[in-house]
Amino acid sequence: MTVFLIRRLLQSVAVLFVMSLIVFAGVYAIGNPVDILISPEADQGERERAIRALGLDLPLHQQYLVFLRKAVTGNLGESFVFSEPALGLILKRMPATLELALAAMVLAVVVGIPLGMWTGLYPGAPSSRTIMVGSILGFSLPTFWVGLMLIMVFAVMLGWLPSTGRGQTGTVLGVTSSIFTVDGLRHLVLPAFNLALFRIALIIRLTRAGVRETLLQDFVKYARAKGLRERRVIFVHVLKNILIPVLTVLGLELGGVIAFAVVTETIFAWPGMGKLLVDSFNHLDRPVIVAYLLLMVCMFIAINFLVDALYSVLDPRVRIVTRGT
């Protein structure tokens, strides 16, 4: 298994390089780096100084090395709007986004898997049909529109929950989060549910398909032939088989959730990285955009690597096959 992990690690690093090349090429070669990295409000003299300072007059491959060197030390440019290092800005907002993303994932698992199993076990029941229709809706409704509707219903019409912003945070065991205060929770509910909805639908459908396929397998019949209680057949034999693909998808979705938080944060004015990104697009604050994209790419590669490692732990067939290689 270690061989497998090392190989994946090397692959990840290689991908990181490739992606950094792509972003670099996008910014320095295709786009106009002068526009992207130098504030449009600079005058001619400042501009020339900045060009020299950023090395934009150097040949392209040298620029790439400069770029890499700076990136590794965490210098990804300065925000036009805030005049602060871009990376620092983003990192400050990251906890809020992570909190939202994790809350959404937890919701997705806790709601999605049980509902999915129910519809897989009793596909004909009216409750199952309702859930399936609901899942199609959850899958098809554009997240941003759902967010709008949630605000409309729960904040404007019913007035139960606040419509924007993040609530108060509490600190437990060194972790600061909204979940530790009631106010924080009230602010977290709508955006987390909004973000989670698509994933809930996805997990319901995945779990259902997994259950239906697994139930047809011979080993389920065999387990019954051994005289096992139906409950054990479902919750041990069937569940373990479907959990592996479901959890893998979930792991991969984590990245998607973080990325997609862009939308939810915009609607609910949640102070995370995503809102920063959209604002940056609108203000043409390109250094922040570049920094965000690079950071996300790194995070993604890390998540994918972790998911692969997790998969090899969970599925004994993968573990043992690779031991022989």
Added chain:
Amino acid sequence: MRVSGEIAIAPAVVAAEGESPFRRLVADFCESRLAVVGLVLFAAVAAVAILAPLVSPQNPYDLRQLNLLEGKQPPGSPSMAGFRFWLGSDDQGRDILSGIFYGLRISLGVGILSALIAFGIGILAGLTAAYFGGLLDSLIMRVVDIQLSFPAILIALILLAVLGQGVDKIIVALVTVQWAYYARTVRSSALVERHKEYVEAAHCLALSRGRILFRHLLPNCLPPVIVVVTVQVAHAIALEATLSFLGIGLPITSPSLGLLIANGFRYLLSGTYWISFFPGIALLIAIVAINLVGDQLRDVLNPRLQK
């Protein structure tokens, strides 16, 4: 291999009076009323989009037809030009219903066009990878894998940051996001089909490679790809709407449904809900319809669920 209770009804099921596979597909598909509803809905939406100028009470982009005084009228109010604002009007006096029809054109058009282009590229890539194998296969699949491990919205954001705004740039972004799914699906099917006898036979007949690929291999790989197409079209439409909503997508000169919804966002809290609400419903109907059809297609074409 599944052994449990094999009973000899297979011959009867497969060849009922020389029924063609397509006919059986249609019959299986129509077993789900929901799916048929989806198909009908989609046809309606597409018709409306294509015929927009003919069925809209107003052309919302013709400034001469607009009157600011008619702004923010609730649904059902009469207009001074003689028709009704069935779904209300926005802050500029534009009829929401007409806006939806025109917006559908753009949303559907962009979505379907990008899906088709991605489909073409993906199939080429997938077939090439499966047929030629070796280094080419590894290379193409590496790219596909890497791309698929990143969320679509991130890739779109990267591309749009680099390329800027515009309809063509959006289409490029959407195509880039989608082609990898097609490539992977086609390659998987093609790998299975490639080893089947009819390909051997075609080789023996010394048919040209191109002919083998496109006339023989491709049609047999299509069923799973068809399912992917429906899902992807829905995703493309939703993604475009999301990007437009965020202000990163289509420019104001090509107002898709996403943009309409974004316009109405600021009025939401004050109770003027219809500016965002109805375009959203229209978007929803289009996407749900496509997903319903795609769902049933997937169930019908899935070999593992056929007992």
Added chain:
Amino acid sequence: MSEAPALVVEDLRTWFFTRLGVAKAVDGVSFTVRRGQVLALVGESGCGKTVTGFSIMRLVDPPGRIVDGHILFQGDDLVRVPEGRMRQFRGARIAMIFQDPMMTLNPVLNIETQMVEAVLAHATASRSEARRRACEALSMVGIPRPAERLRAYPHQFSGGMRQRVAIAIALLHRPDLIIADEPTTALDVTIQSQILFEAQRLCRELGTGLIWITHDLSVVAGLADEICVMYAGRIVERGGVDEVLDRPHHPYTRGLLGSVPSRNVRGQPLIQIPGMTPSLLSLPGGCAFRLRCPRADGVCLESPELTVGVNGHAIRCFHPHAGEAGT
């Protein structure tokens, strides 16, 4: 053998209610299995022998259902007992061995889990006690170093070993009846004979009744005491194995025996039964074998009944052979 039989099946009917019609997979099957005796259930694919096995275990999946008949086992009619009681029988008093152990053992759980749960389903014991019994069962079927093997996963075993594991699981609670559904079909010939030998030995020693379902006649000869030949959901011939194999009366049995390669003369074309197994949804009227039978005539448009001869040799045919095999 004057003891009570292990199992009596009386006029069992299991039908499948499909979109395209009713498939009568098992249509009036009756036989008796005595303690310590091996009954072979023989026939081509689709004749209903596997469904018979599942019916006895009450594991027929929808759209199939037992519609009539009795399965008498230790004083109960298995067709009618409540599910809870049936579950107590399964794995403990009646065990089943499936055809392909790769598919029947759960690939993501190790052998220990799958054996221990089988023990604990019917006995109150601690985990270590259950593990000990599992080890014991594995050595009984000839698996070396059982304690190590318990930690392994199904795909780490060879086909023959997996099947031994399945047999071990079947024997955990010393059942009174074992149903083995083509357990050696997926194995190569050398392993096959080993498994057969094991199975026979265990039955004799433990007094377990064994129903051996197969389409392979060569297996039956050395193993079974009694044989039932099935065709299209019905028993067409039944009797002691030597009796039936030496003096087959039903044309179908003759055809089956004739088509065994070792019985054919070298250089002559292989004898086959003409035609194909009919679909259960469109059976020919009257005798189901009529369209493929060299002896069929107008009488066969009626459905023949099963007539039991003086030595227990039962035939369902209007034109049975009377003489030796091969004539």
